[in-house]
Amino acid sequence: MSDLPRNPVARTARLASLPLGIAGRTALGLGKRLGGKPAEIVLSEAQRRTAEQLFKVLGELKGGAMKFGQALSIFEAALPEELAAPYRATLTKLQDSAPPMPAKTVHRVLAEELGANWRRRLRHFDDKPAAAASIGQVHRAQWTDGRDVAVKIQYPGAAEALRSDLNQIGRLSRLFTAWMPGLEIKPLVAELKERIGEELDYSLEAEAQEGFAKAFDGDPEIAVPHVRLHTSRVLVTDWLDGTPLSAVIADGTQEERDRAGLLLVRFLFSGPARAGLLHADPHPGNFRITPDGRLGVLDYGLVARLPDGFPPQIGRLLRIGLDGDSERVLEGLRAEGFIKPHIEIDAEDLHDYLKPFTEPAREPTFRFNREWMRTQFQRITDVRGSSAKTAFKLNLPPSYALIHRVWSGGIGVLAQLGAEAPFRGELERWLPGFVDDDRPELPEKSTSGEALG
Structure with missing residues (x-):
């Protein structure tokens, strides 16, 4: 493979093969159903075969297809075990492995960006990539x-491939819903498309990464590599050795899982307070456990700028919700723009819908696991229940989009880890407004920062 969109027709054809495949499997399933096979078994078989083709196609592409696969991998814990188990390894592979571009293409980009004498600064450059992901690959030097x-x-051509793939995936949203009922694909694709420009500019990523690196320099628990050189298409940082978080998820001891989960939460929640930045891409491929036991953090292509830290309304509303004052939570969310003025929502239904976000903060320690995640996901996506109906009435203000992404994505990773730790203490330490005995009146609507690539 040379440049990323070398054959855009072939890329589109691969993605377009997905709906044809599911149509054939649906017809096959109907035949089995007419032949007397139970509906549940037919559905399970169709989901399994659809997942098989889906992961195969995503794994063969970079660009938006792989970016979508990475986002999807965060919520693997919400899948029924009989469906997720056979494809867990494939989902993990989507996080940091893609077909590499050839060395001659790599050398051409380096010459264009750093000059013909780029080897003077990048000695012992390894032509074999150490990792290859959605819009770029990493080499050791x-x-x-x-x-x-x-x-x-x-x-080369990453922008075109990203947009093309995401447009195609958006058109195939019904296919993914058939594979995983309740999964909202269109909002996910829309968010990925909105962030394309930010993630493509490595100069913005370098700025964000160095901001984190300075804030966490010398930290005994968190490791952020410093930036050495950057252009808009090349980024050189200190090398970070470590065990991928995906390996801890797969084979780590319970103690290792608990420790990784605690450090992940500590990093995500302390970033706004310490660096004025929030790392907004919390899938396992972006984290390592270093040989000295720290959480190593990679890929700063998507962050939120929060110079004043997390907006205190989040902590205050979480505390009020834990106290059981559902009417006041409703009032606060309406003030922040999560509920539009003309929309009516039952306060108790809202309280039930928010349980996945509030329950982990109720006790000093909490254990996340796949069973808990599946139960919560099924509850809020069951169209017959009140939680799903509540979800359709809620609005996500743009200023909170990345915060919501981190919160929900972080929960997905913690469920994959099966981590148990004193997470409430991290909220008390880093989330403004969460510890507030006087409980002052909720302030007027705030602005919670903006995205920074």
């Missing part, structure tokens, strides 16, 4: 001072 560095190189 040596900096001029002998330090090992990671060289992140953007695929």
